[in-house]
């Protein structure tokens with residue numbers, strides 16, 4: 081039987097964060113997407129936040145052209161804001177991942193609260209608008225591995241759930257026991273499988289904290305950003321410094 085491997089979605093928001101810090105055109109998110117695909121990434125993930133702190137509206141279109149060129153999916157993360165839903169409808173990504181979004185947060189802090197009725201209705205309304213406008217679009221919801229929440233999610237027109245791994249990843253980084261998280265993830269996988277909903281994971285993952293999840297073999301897709309971009313600094317810094325230093329060494333003072 082042919083083996084199926086988990087997909088790796090690379091979140092390139094942090095490339096845009098660096099660009100926005102200077103207000104120049106570099107580093108380019110388009111170039112970042114190309115590098116990720118050339119390295120084997122299965123998907124590009126970007127989060128168009130309401131405050132536009134990193135990814136800009138024009139990036140969504142530009143990155144979408146790259147994903148189309150490589151024949152790989154664009155996963156657009158977004159809050160349930162009608163203005164952002166309009167942008168998704170106009171850009172037609174392959175996937176939308178609905179996330180909770182607070183302006184004051186540093187990064188997405190947890191999964192959507194579907195047990196709050198107003199929230200649930202907002203998520204339902206966004207899913208319905210998106211599915212009507214883009215019948216081929218796939219939707220995932222960013223959720224905690226909580227059975228009650230997952231049961232509520234299974235009543236919505238969704239294709240996958242992205243389980244929030246942020247707390248697991250933090251515990252792993254701090255050397256704490258992560259067995260209880262792995263147990264929750266296993267139960268979430270069973271529940272989602274029974275409902276025929278895809279089981280994805282993301283947030284806070286590193287090369288090391290990814291390993292126990294890979295061994296579980298329960299997540300079909302991982303979306304990873306911050307650690308990859310951080311590690312890329314150290315995998316590349318020496319090389320670029322050496323190139324610049326070489327230029328200095330070739331040009332003696334007069």
Ligand code: PXP
Pocket residue numbers: 091093127157177179187188222242281282283284285303304305306307
């Ligand atoms: N998945 C979701 C839903 C997210 O909100 C984020 C952060 O934007 C990620 C995955 C990637 O998380 P990180 O950058 O911590 O790897």
